[in-house]
Amino acid sequence: MRVTVxxxxxxxxxxxHDGTGLREQIxxxxxxxxIVAQVVAAxxxxxxxxxxxxxxxxxxGEVDAVIAGGGDGxxxxxxxxxxxxxxxxxxxxxxxxxxFARDLGIPPDLDAAIGLIADGATRAIDVAEVNGHAFVxxxxxxxxxxxxxxRERLQNDRGLSKWAAMMLACLRLLRRFSLRRxxxxxxxxxxxxxxxxxxxxxNAYRLHPPELGTRACLDDGRLWICVARQQNRxxxxxxxxxxxxxxxxxxxxxEIVCADSAEIESRASRLPVAVDGEVRIMHPxxxxxxxxxxxxxxxxxxxxxxxxx
Numbered sequence: 001m002r003v004t005v006x007x008x009x010x011x012x013x014x015x016x017h018d019g020t021g022l023r024e025q026i027x028x029x030x031x032x033x034x035i036v037a038q039v040v041a042a043x044x045x046x047x048x049x050x051x052x053x054x055x056x057x058x059x060x061g062e063v064d065a066v067i068a069g070g071g072d073g074x075x076x077x078x079x080x081x082x083x084x085x086x087x088x089x090x091x092x093x094x095x096x097x098x099x100f101a102r103d104l105g106i107p108p109d110l111d112a113a114i115g116l117i118a119d120g121a122t123r124a125i126d127v128a129e130v131n132g133h134a135f136v137x138x139x140x141x142x143x144x145x146x147x148x149x150x151r152e153r154l155q156n157d158r159g160l161s162k163w164a165a166m167m168l169a170c171l172r173l174l175r176r177f178s179l180r181r182x183x184x185x186x187x188x189x190x191x192x193x194x195x196x197x198x199x200x201x202x203n204a205y206r207l208h209p210p211e212l213g214t215r216a217c218l219d220d221g222r223l224w225i226c227v228a229r230q231q232n233r234x235x236x237x238x239x240x241x242x243x244x245x246x247x248x249x250x251x252x253x254x255e256i257v258c259a260d261s262a263e264i265e266s267r268a269s270r271l272p273v274a275v276d277g278e279v280r281i282m283h284p285x286x287x288x289x290x291x292x293x294x295x296x297x298x299x300x301x302x303x304x305x306x307x308x309x
């Protein structure tokens with residue numbers, strides 16, 4: 001097997017290594033299993049360019065698979081370019097939280113993740129998209145997208161760590177908390193809301209501990225649309241705290257719809273939209289759709305089990 005490995009040098013685990021040392025570890029891990037790996041470091045705008053080049057190389061038969069090493073944003077970028085191509089994606093979880101890798105059952109240990117790719121078992125899973133931008137985890141409008149923008153500003157301006165900037169950004173935003181007027185159209189219904197947050201998942205998310213924030217499957221072919229009902233600052237803060245602490249959510253605070261597609265309308269001409277944890281500015285309406293089975297990934301066939309009835 002020949003593979004191209006795209007690693008984000010800004011990912012958490014990459015920061016914990018000397019750049020050359022990580023490259024050599026990845027190359028040696030694949031070589032020990034008879035796989036030739038070309039490792040390419042790319043971040044920011046260079047990542048989609050490097051991923052597009054890797055996809056073209058795979059289409060020409062020069063490599064057999066594309067491997068993404070980084071956090072959810074980096075992996076989502078590569079996955080979006082591979083969706084629909086039939087070219088398998090391998091995942092090396094190098095980020096902070098690695099939600100997608102966790103839901104797929106990818107081991108967090110780097111050598112074990114390489115071993116799973118070398119085993120060669122693949123499965124088809126779903127991808128979702130909003131206005132043509134693919135995502136593997138989720139997308140959202142409202143509080144979280146603004147929070148990410150404020151966190152990035154604080155990191156750049158003050159040199160704060162990611163978590164310190166996130167906490168300070170959260171406190172600042174709660175002080176100037178506001179609701180958005182949004183219309184969500186799905187499953188033949190049009191729902192008008194004044195809401196702090198609309199969350200769209202690529203398949204359904206669990207709301208109850210201990211699996212809160214995880215997904216039971218990635219191949220149900222449906223979007224999971226969750227709208228937070230109108231809340232004041234105190235209620236929103238309590239909802240956020242319960243989420244961070246892994247406590248059970250009250251369904252009375254949420255409206256949930258599952259659908260093949262959805263549209264979000266707003267009076268605003270531009271909306272910040274979080275896509276796999278990275279924010280893009282988009283023009284409404286926001287058109288979401290599920291792409292069932294669009295992505296081939298290296299994963300154990302039993303990595304994702306359905307929830308028990």
